[in-house]
Amino acid sequence: MLMDLKKKVYEANIELQKKGLVIYTWGNASEIDQKKKLVIIKPSGVPYEKLTSEMMVVVDLNGQIIEGNYRPSVDTKIHLDLYKAFPELGGIVHTHSTYATAWAQAQKSIPCFGGTHADYFFGEVPCTRPLTEQEVEESFEGETGKVIAECFATKKPLDVPGVLVASHGPFSWGKDCHQAVFNAVVLEELARMALFTIQINPEIQSIPQSLLEKRYLRKHGKDATYGQII
Amino acid sequence: MLMDLKKKVYEANIELQKKGLVIYTWGNASEIDQKKKLVIIKPSGVPYEKLTSEMMVVVDLNGQIIEGNYRPSVDTKIHLDLYKAFPELGGIVHTHSTYATAWAQAQKSIPCFGGTHADYFFGEVPCTRPLTEQEVEESFEGETGKVIAECFATKKPLDVPGVLVASHGPFSWGKDCHQAVFNAVVLEELARMALFTIQINPEIQSIPQSLLEKRYLRKHGKDATYGQII
Amino acid sequence: MLMDLKKKVYEANIELQKKGLVIYTWGNASEIDQKKKLVIIKPSGVPYEKLTSEMMVVVDLNGQIIEGNYRPSVDTKIHLDLYKAFPELGGIVHTHSTYATAWAQAQKSIPCFGGTHADYFFGEVPCTRPLTEQEVEESFEGETGKVIAECFATKKPLDVPGVLVASHGPFSWGKDCHQAVFNAVVLEELARMALFTIQINPEIQSIPQSLLEKRYLRKHGKDATYGQII
Amino acid sequence: MLMDLKKKVYEANIELQKKGLVIYTWGNASEIDQKKKLVIIKPSGVPYEKLTSEMMVVVDLNGQIIEGNYRPSVDTKIHLDLYKAFPELGGIVHTHSTYATAWAQAQKSIPCFGGTHADYFFGEVPCTRPLTEQEVEESFEGETGKVIAECFATKKPLDVPGVLVASHGPFSWGKDCHQAVFNAVVLEELARMALFTIQINPEIQSIPQSLLEKRYLRKHGKDATYGQII
Numbered sequence: 001m002l003m004d005l006k007k008k009v010y011e012a013n014i015e016l017q018k019k020g021l022v023i024y025t026w027g028n029a030s031e032i033d034q035k036k037k038l039v040i041i042k043p044s045g046v047p048y049e050k051l052t053s054e055m056m057v058v059v060d061l062n063g064q065i066i067e068g069n070y071r072p073s074v075d076t077k078i079h080l081d082l083y084k085a086f087p088e089l090g091g092i093v094h095t096h097s098t099y100a101t102a103w104a105q106a107q108k109s110i111p112c113f114g115g116t117h118a119d120y121f122f123g124e125v126p127c128t129r130p131l132t133e134q135e136v137e138e139s140f141e142g143e144t145g146k147v148i149a150e151c152f153a154t155k156k157p158l159d160v161p162g163v164l165v166a167s168h169g170p171f172s173w174g175k176d177c178h179q180a181v182f183n184a185v186v187l188e189e190l191a192r193m194a195l196f197t198i199q200i201n202p203e204i205q206s207i208p209q210s211l212l213e214k215r216y217l218r219k220h221g222k223d224a225t226y227g228q229i230i
Numbered sequence: 231m232l233m234d235l236k237k238k239v240y241e242a243n244i245e246l247q248k249k250g251l252v253i254y255t256w257g258n259a260s261e262i263d264q265k266k267k268l269v270i271i272k273p274s275g276v277p278y279e280k281l282t283s284e285m286m287v288v289v290d291l292n293g294q295i296i297e298g299n300y301r302p303s304v305d306t307k308i309h310l311d312l313y314k315a316f317p318e319l320g321g322i323v324h325t326h327s328t329y330a331t332a333w334a335q336a337q338k339s340i341p342c343f344g345g346t347h348a349d350y351f352f353g354e355v356p357c358t359r360p361l362t363e364q365e366v367e368e369s370f371e372g373e374t375g376k377v378i379a380e381c382f383a384t385k386k387p388l389d390v391p392g393v394l395v396a397s398h399g400p401f402s403w404g405k406d407c408h409q410a411v412f413n414a415v416v417l418e419e420l421a422r423m424a425l426f427t428i429q430i431n432p433e434i435q436s437i438p439q440s441l442l443e444k445r446y447l448r449k450h451g452k453d454a455t456y457g458q459i460i
Numbered sequence: 461m462l463m464d465l466k467k468k469v470y471e472a473n474i475e476l477q478k479k480g481l482v483i484y485t486w487g488n489a490s491e492i493d494q495k496k497k498l499v500i501i502k503p504s505g506v507p508y509e510k511l512t513s514e515m516m517v518v519v520d521l522n523g524q525i526i527e528g529n530y531r532p533s534v535d536t537k538i539h540l541d542l543y544k545a546f547p548e549l550g551g552i553v554h555t556h557s558t559y560a561t562a563w564a565q566a567q568k569s570i571p572c573f574g575g576t577h578a579d580y581f582f583g584e585v586p587c588t589r590p591l592t593e594q595e596v597e598e599s600f601e602g603e604t605g606k607v608i609a610e611c612f613a614t615k616k617p618l619d620v621p622g623v624l625v626a627s628h629g630p631f632s633w634g635k636d637c638h639q640a641v642f643n644a645v646v647l648e649e650l651a652r653m654a655l656f657t658i659q660i661n662p663e664i665q666s667i668p669q670s671l672l673e674k675r676y677l678r679k680h681g682k683d684a685t686y687g688q689i690i
Numbered sequence: 691m692l693m694d695l696k697k698k699v700y701e702a703n704i705e706l707q708k709k710g711l712v713i714y715t716w717g718n719a720s721e722i723d724q725k726k727k728l729v730i731i732k733p734s735g736v737p738y739e740k741l742t743s744e745m746m747v748v749v750d751l752n753g754q755i756i757e758g759n760y761r762p763s764v765d766t767k768i769h770l771d772l773y774k775a776f777p778e779l780g781g782i783v784h785t786h787s788t789y790a791t792a793w794a795q796a797q798k799s800i801p802c803f804g805g806t807h808a809d810y811f812f813g814e815v816p817c818t819r820p821l822t823e824q825e826v827e828e829s830f831e832g833e834t835g836k837v838i839a840e841c842f843a844t845k846k847p848l849d850v851p852g853v854l855v856a857s858h859g860p861f862s863w864g865k866d867c868h869q870a871v872f873n874a875v876v877l878e879e880l881a882r883m884a885l886f887t888i889q890i891n892p893e894i895q896s897i898p899q900s901l902l903e904k905r906y907l908r909k910h911g912k913d914a915t916y917g918q919i920i
Contacts, residue, residue, distance in 0.1 A: 023419065024412070026346070045457030074448060074456050096346045098419070102426035105343040106434050113565040114627040116486070116556045136440045167344040167437045182484070189483065189558070195426060196562035196655060204566050207627045210596045218534060226534050227505030253879065254872070256806070275917030304908060304916050326806045328879070332886035335803040336894050366900045397804040397897045425886060573795040574857040576716070576786045642714070649713065649788070656792035656885060664796050667857045670826045678764060686764050687735030 001067050002040060005033060006056040009040045012177035016095060017048045019185050027095040028073040031177040032083050034090070037061055041079060043070030074141065081145025082173065086157040091177030093184045096169045099191035103127065104164035110190060111206040113197045118207065118215035120186045122159040126151040130166045144168070159220070162187045231297050232270060235263060236286040239270040242407035246325060247278045249415050257325040258303040261407040262313050264320070267291055271309060273300030304371065311375025312403065316387040321407030323414045326399045329421035333357065334394035340420060341436040343427045348437065348445035350416045352389040356381040360396045374398070389450070392417045461527050462500060465493060466516040469500040472637035476555060477508045479645050487555040488533040491637040492543050494550070497521055501539060503530030534601065541605025542633065546617040551637030553644045556629045559651035563587065564624035570650060571666040573657045578667060578675035580646045582619040586611040590626045604628070619680070622647045691757050692730060695723060696746040699730040702867035706785060707738045709875050717785040718763040721867040722773050724780070727751055731769060733760030764831065771835025772863065776847040781867030783874045786859045789881035793817065794854035800880060801896040803887045808897065808905035810876045812849040816841040820856045834858070849910070852877045 012029040016022045025048070030041035040056050057068035061080055065072065073079070079092045095101075103110050103125075110125040112118055117125075128147040135143040148163050148171065161183040162172035170191075172183040197204060206212075219226040242259040246252045255278070260271035270286050287298035291310055295302065303309070309322045325331075333340050333355075340355040342348055358377040365373040378393050378401065391413040392402035400421075402413040427434060436442075449456040472489040476482045485508070490501035500516050517528035521540055525532065533539070539552045555561075563570050563585075570585040572578055577585075588607040595603040608623050608631065621643040622632035630651075632643040657664060666672075679686040702719040706712045715738070720731035730746050747758035751770055755762065763769070769782045785791075793800050793815075800815040802808055818837040825833040838853050838861065851873040852862035860881075862873040887894060896902075909916040 023415065043458065071458055098423055099426060101344065101346060102423050103430055105346075105423065105427040106431035108431055114561065115629065116561060116565075131441070133438065133440055136438070136444055140441065140444050167441065169345065185483065193558055193562050193565065195430060196559060197565040199429065199659065200563055200655060201566035201568055208593065208596070210593055211591070211600065211627065214596055214600050228503065228531055253875065273918065301915075301918055328883055329886060331804065331806060332883050333890055335806075335883065335887040336891035338891055361901070363898065363900055366898070366904055370901065370904050397901065399804070399806065425890060429889065574791065574859070576791060576795075576859065645713065653788055653792050653795065656789060657795040659889065660793055660885060661796035661798055668823065668826070670823055671821070671830065671857065674826055674830050688733065688761055 002033060002036075002038065002058060003053070005031060005040050006058075007053045009042070009056050009177050010051060010053040012091065012093070012181050013042050013051060014048060015178070015181050016093065016184065019181070021095045021097040021184055021188060022048070027093070027097075028075055028079075029091065029093045029177045029181060030073075030076075030079045031091040032089070038066060039076075039080060039083060041072050041076055043068070044073050046070065077141045078144045078148075078171070081142075082148065082171070085145060085149045086152070086173070088156075088158055089173045090175045091180035092171060092173045093177070093180040094169065094171050095184055095188075097184065097188040097191075099195060100164060100170035100188050101168075102195070103191050104169050105167060107166045109164070110194045112212055113194055113204060114207060115211075115215050116193060117190045118212045119219050120183065121161065121190070122216045122220075123155070123212065124206065125160065125162055125164060125187060125190065126155070127164040128166045159216075232263060232266075232268065232288060233283070235261060235270050236288075237283045239272070239286050239407050240281060240283040242321065242323070242411050243272050243281060244278060245408070245411045246323065246414065249411070251325040251327040251414055251418060252278070257323070257327075258305055258309075259321065259323045259407045259411060260303075260306075260309045261321040262319070268296060269306075269310060269313060271302050271306055273298070274303050276300065307369075307371045308374045308378075308401070311372075312378065312401070315375060315379045316382070316403070318386075318388055319403045320405045321410035322401060322403045323407070323410040324399065324401050325414055325418075327414065327418040327421075329425060330394060330400035330418050331398075332425070333421050334399050335397060337396045339394070340424045342442055343424055343434060344437060345441075345445050346423060347420045348442045349449050350413065351391065351420070352446045352450075353385070353442065354436065355390065355392055355394060355417060355420065356385070357394040358396045389446075462493060462496075462498065462518060463513070465491060465500050466518075467513045469502070469516050469637050470511060470513040472551065472553070472641050473502050473511060474508060475638070475641045476553065476644065479641070481555045481557040481644055481648060482508070487553070487557075488535055488539075489551065489553045489637045489641060490533075490536075490539045491551040491640075492549070498526060499536075499540060499543060501532050501536055503528070504533050506530065537599075537601045538604045538608075538631070541602075542608065542631070545605060545609045546612070546633070548616075548618055549633045550635045551640035552631060552633045553637070553640040554629065554631050555644055555648075557644065557648040557651075559655060560624060560630035560648050561628075562655070563651050564629050565627060567626045569624070570654045572672055573654055573664060574667060575671075575675050576653060577650045578672045579679050580643065581621065581650065582676045582680075583615070583672065584666065585620065585622055585624060585647060585650065586615070587624040588626050619676075692723060692726075692728065692748060693743070695721060695730050696748075697743045699732070699746050699867050700741060700743040702781065702783070702871050703732050703741060704738060705868070705871045706783065706874065709871070711785045711787040711874055711878060712738070717783070717787075718765055718769075719781065719783045719867045719871060720763075720766075720769045721781040721870075722779070728756060729766075729770060729773060731762050731766055733758070734763050736760065767829075767831045768834045768838075768861070771832075772838065772861070775835060775839045776842070776863070778846075778848055779863045780865045781870035782861060782863045783867070783870040784859065784861050785874055785878075787874065787878040787881075789885060790854060790860035790878050791858075792885070793881050794859050795857060797856045799854070800884045802902055803884055803894060804897060805901075805905050806883060807880045808902045809909050810873065811851065811880070812906045812910075813845070813902065814896065815850065815852055815854060815877060815880065816845070817854040818856045849906075 028042040057072040058066040109127045174180040258272040287302040288296040404410040488502040517532040518526040569587045634640040718732040747762040748756040864870040
């Protein structure tokens with residue numbers, strides 16, 4: 001069932017490790033089959049070295065395991081909540097990549113300090129508010145999707161393809177799981193550059209809205225001039 | 231004698247180097263055979279390139295060499311004192327990994343700033359008090375076990391599987407030497423993330439106790455939901 | 461057409477990736493054929509893994525594509541403006557290398573803190589002023605060459621073979637594209653060292669002019685003593 | 691002539707690159723033949739990829755080339771001055787390794803913050819005073835040996851096997867060129883750890899003299915307990 005998609009999700013998970021974003025089992029990638037409303041996701045706690053395509057778990061949007069001999073990632077509920085909240089998403093990635101996690105732990109959004117950032121994220125990478133004591137008590141996995149959605153009340157998720165969950169780490173996404181991995185790599189590099197930027201100049205401000213728009217729209221949307229016409 | 235365990239301890243020592251935690255001879259791993267009360271440990275000052283399983287040294291809990299043609303690690307007394315103070319430990323690792331050592335040199339415990347930390351360490355990674363002038367005079371290796379034990383007066387060592395020895399560096403442990411290596415890698419990454427976290431937000435506080443408990447108990451204890459049921 | 465030069469420019473682009481200065485498509489190298497007034501440059505948005513010599517694009521100084529099946533880099537106008545403003549340049553490189561980009565985002569010139577810097581850059585690596593709102597509106601790629609040229613009103617471009625474009629990233633150059641790559645690597649390392657230098661001593665000043673001259677002229681100009689006489 | 695020693699010095703130079711201490715031509719290693727009073731040193735400006743044993747240059751203590759088809763390193767005079775000032779040295783290394791150079795550029799000695807440092811350097815790694823305007827005018831290479839020697843008026847060079855030259859970078863040494871390389875690697879790691887240490891705790895002080903002595907003498911001198919008895 002869904003063998004091609006399992007292979008694709010497997011490869012996306014492996015790519016996370018190759019790009020240096022995860023050690024041990026610290027990350028997961030998923031993709032949704034939009035027609036069948038089924039999500040393929042990494043099994044929980046299996047080291048990348050032992051992972052195979054066949055181990056990928058198929059769940060429905062309620063979290064029921066439809067196929068698979070393994071328990072899905074403990075972050076599955078967050079993935080599912082994001083697919084439900086943002087129907088335009090095709091793939092989602094979660095990591096504990098060092099610099100993005102540091103911003104998440106610091107509970108600070110990453111300001112847009114330059115063109116590298118503006119090329120991929122249309123504005124700051126938001127950091128969620130911390131969960132309340134009560135939300136934690138109820139279910140911190142269950143409430144995480146909600147606080148992420150709060151951040152995107154006035155943003156389009158594909159224009160800002162990632163978020164920092166306070167005291168946790170980054171989630172990123174895209175049209176499919178490979179684009180979600182790409183955005184995870186970009187986000188980690190932006191987080192790294194941004195830390196060094198504020199260390200060099202603690203007074204520095206975000207770039208003006210006009211430059212942000214020029215840069216972002218050069219690469220995205222119908223008037224993009226970047227890349228090849230396919 | 232104990233050939234399997236020697237091989238295991240040898241592999242754990244090699245793993246320290248592969249994971250980038252040690253250069254030259256700057257680290258050592260050991261494991262205890264709980265029935266025979268014998269400890270297998272790396273020989274002193276032998277470069278990892280020249281190390282073999284056969285070179286591992288067998289000592290008893292008094293530090294007497296039971297088998298081996300090499301002198302054991304100069305840190306052997308600290309390992310033995312930890313095995314004696316914390317009978318639940320099966321393996322111990324010491325390194326001079328860069329970021330964990332920096333926190334130890336700074337004489338600061340690593341606060342729990344997020345889920346990555348809370349998944350493996352149930353609260354801050356404590357830093358010992360500095361040795362007194364008199365303790366140094368007597369024997370700094372001899373007194374190190376004592377100041378570590380002081381830190382764990384109210385903690386369970388397997389819940390907080392590592393410590394920073396002030397002005398020295400990290401020790402970590404686990405049920406066996408491989409888990410001790412795993413915790414050494416985790417500790418180094420937590421130390422790195424924590425430095426960047428305070429650089430981004432010097433005012434940031436530890437996560438609340440309720441979140442710490444939720445995260446830690448998701449991965450540990452009888453109600454854990456993480457990973458596969460074996 | 462210009463097959464040798466295409467191969468050379470291809471190799472320079474690949475070298476950027478090998479040296480760790482670019483991820484994905486985040487960089488470009490070009491060289492000018494001074495007799496024909498034609499510039500060879502990387503195609504836009506093509507990943508380094510898929511790049512071949514044949515894909516290199518030939519443009520004239522007005523940006524007209526003379527040969528090639530691909531659209532040239534979106535930064536082509538900046539390269540052309542620099543070749544026109546500084547006729548002594550033979551090759552140009554643009555990257556988003558982490559530390560140099562951080563200085564550019566911080567909108568700070570890199571002071572000359574020591575011999576490593578003075579050996580290759582005769583004084584600070586200047587950071588351009590930010591573009592005005594109006595310049596951004598008109599064309600940020602179009603105006604970038606202009607603000608770079610402003611920085612070099614009183615400098616010789618081959619004596620200071622690189623610049624930071626505010627809120628964007630570094631450009632470097634040389635007598636050919638390989639020297640431009642070399643200077644991009646040097647610039648990134650200087651940016652890294654300079655950040656650590658001000659972290660260790662925020663009060664530190666640039667080296668005096670006399671030392672700058674001694675160091676730089678040891679390696680450059682008719683009285684150079686460095687290297688071999690060829 | 692001195693083929694074995696040339697090979698050894700060649701290997702030491704290559705090791706500098708393997709250990710990540712040098713890029714391009716940014717470093718040099720030498721060794722002295724104490725009987726013949728001849729020094730073997732790397733040729734100037736030759737990339738490591740093209741280096742061979744045969745290219746090593748033989749000079750006498752006055753800097754006269756005794757054998758070799760290449761010009762010796764521009765830093766040769768500094769090496770020679772150190773061999774003359776400190777007759778106990780057998781090998782010398784100079785690099786522009788990132789963190790040690792940052793401390794040199796910051797014009798700060800590296801305090802001894804812990805055991806890693808104390809195991810190899812008996813006290814702080816001193817930073818020379820800056821050269822005066824007049825010294826620079828005369829000859830900055832010529833005066834560098836002098837300001838290094840000033841730092842060691844009350845230190846034994848083999849107990850503190852390295853120095854930071856202000857606004858320049860590190861020199862290290864040992865009984866032969868391999869030990870000098872070893873100390874260059876150690877110095878770079880100490881410089882890195884020390885930066886992170888002061889970032890975590892800007893108030894931190896050097897370790898007390900008693901601990902410094904215990905640590906250092908555990909590894910050095912007639913009562914050393916570290917390593918194997920050979």
